[in-house]
Amino acid sequence: MPESLEILLRSLALFLLVFLVVRLMGKKHPAKMTPFTFVVYSVVAVIAALTALKVIENFILGLLALAVWTLIPLALDYLAARSKVVHDLLHGKETVLIKQGKIMEDNLKQARLTAEELLRDLRVKDVFNVADVEFAVLEATGDVNVLLKSDKKPITPHHMEWKVLPRTEPQTVIMDGNIINEGLTNMGLNHRWLEEELEKAGVALENVFVGQVDSSGEMYLDLFDDAVQLPQPKVRELLYGGLEKAQADLTKYALEVEGEEAKNMYAGNAEKLNQLLQKLRPFLLR
Amino acid sequence: MTVGSQLKQTLAVLKGVRGTLRIYANQAQEEEAKKAYGEGLEELKAIIGDLEERLGALEMAEPQYKGS
Numbered sequence: 567m568p569e570s571l572e573i574l575l576r577s578l579a580l581f582l583l584v585f586l587v588v589r590l591m592g593k594k595h596p597a598k599m600t601p602f603t604f605v606v607y608s609v610v611a612v613i614a615a616l617t618a619l620k621v622i623e624n625f626i627l628g629l630l631a632l633a634v635w636t637l638i639p640l641a642l643d644y645l646a647a648r649s650k651v652v653h654d655l656l657h658g659k660e661t662v663l664i665k666q667g668k669i670m671e672d673n674l675k676q677a678r679l680t681a682e683e684l685l686r687d688l689r690v691k692d693v694f695n696v697a698d699v700e701f702a703v704l705e706a707t708g709d710v711n712v713l714l715k716s717d718k719k720p721i722t723p724h725h726m727e728w729k730v731l732p733r734t735e736p737q738t739v740i741m742d743g744n745i746i747n748e749g750l751t752n753m754g755l756n757h758r759w760l761e762e763e764l765e766k767a768g769v770a771l772e773n774v775f776v777g778q779v780d781s782s783g784e785m786y787l788d789l790f791d792d793a794v795q796l797p798q799p800k801v802r803e804l805l806y807g808g809l810e811k812a813q814a815d816l817t818k819y820a821l822e823v824e825g826e827e828a829k830n831m832y833a834g835n836a837e838k839l840n841q842l843l844q845k846l847r848p849f850l851l852r
Numbered sequence: 853m854t855v856g857s858q859l860k861q862t863l864a865v866l867k868g869v870r871g872t873l874r875i876y877a878n879q880a881q882e883e884e885a886k887k888a889y890g891e892g893l894e895e896l897k898a899i900i901g902d903l904e905e906r907l908g909a910l911e912m913a914e915p916q917y918k919g920s
Binding site: 732734754781809815822838839841842845 | 858859865866872876880881882884885891892899902909
């Protein structure tokens with residue numbers, strides 16, 4: 567067999583093999599790898615390259631080494647998922663860098679992290695004041711994660727005691743002018759509905775680049791022609807406005823009308839509408 | 853504009869809202885939203901009922917404004 571053909575065959579076989587092996591090893595992001603995983607991936611890559619280029623003459627020996635370097639990490643991963651001890655041994659443990667607002671200098675030294683680096687890592691997390699930090703931990707991947715003091719945390723609807731609507735993920739129903747059936751069925755909608763919505767918006771299906779339906783059933787359309795201005799769905803705001811107007815009207819009638827009974831009826835209904843507005847506010851305005 | 857026609861306008865707005873709410877109640881994906889829309893719909897129906905009754909009384913009292 568000529569040399570070139572042999573290298574071609576070896577390369578092809580290893581390409582497929584390594585592709586499968588990497589797939590098998592899971593979805594770890596290269597930047598988030600612990601040192602151990604990094605070493606494993608590197609060794610797999612090097613063995614594959616050396617075998618493909620016939621630096622390792624015997625193909626079988628190359629495969630053998632590759633098998634060891636893929637199967638043992640897989641087995642260890644399996645064990646690590648079941649035992650915390652194995653996991654910590656393999657991937658290292660997280661180190662507490664700041665506790666109760668105080669920097670743990672010993673731990674810092676142990677992790678070979680300088681004060682400079684700690685401050686930089688904090689800044690990456692948008693923390694410029696060490697005083698704002700309650701707790702910080704150095705993960706095994708080298709990331710620093712920060713828990714801010716409770717008065718420095720961003721305000722959430724929870725803090726404000728606001729009621730917000732749970733929103734499920736939007737579904738893409740049109741892509742590149744094609745209907746995505748999966749998105750439609752996930753939403754419980756059909757082609758007829760989509761045709762109607764497109765007609766309402768006054769666009770043809772071919773002109774839509776992306777169409778997404780949010781959890782309340784409103785569709786957002788992005789067209790190929792960016793010069794076309796599409797009115798964004800405003801039905802909710804209009805609905806809320808209509809209710810508000812009706813509520814104001816009823817209050818006015820209650821003031822104007824003569825006769826106790828009619829007055830009470832208007833005032834009572836105005837109050838009911840008011841409560842309805844309060845109730846629907848989180849759903850309609852957001 | 854007479855009281856009667858003003859009331860009719862308000863009623864028209866409310867009925868429009870009722871229709872949209874009904875669509876939302878059917879379309880909403882989250883249980884919570886579905887419930888809120890459904891309850892809103894029921895309340896709105898009661899209010900519309902009250903107002904229609906009042907409109908009827910107005911038209912009886914002042915038949916010259918009927919249909920305006």
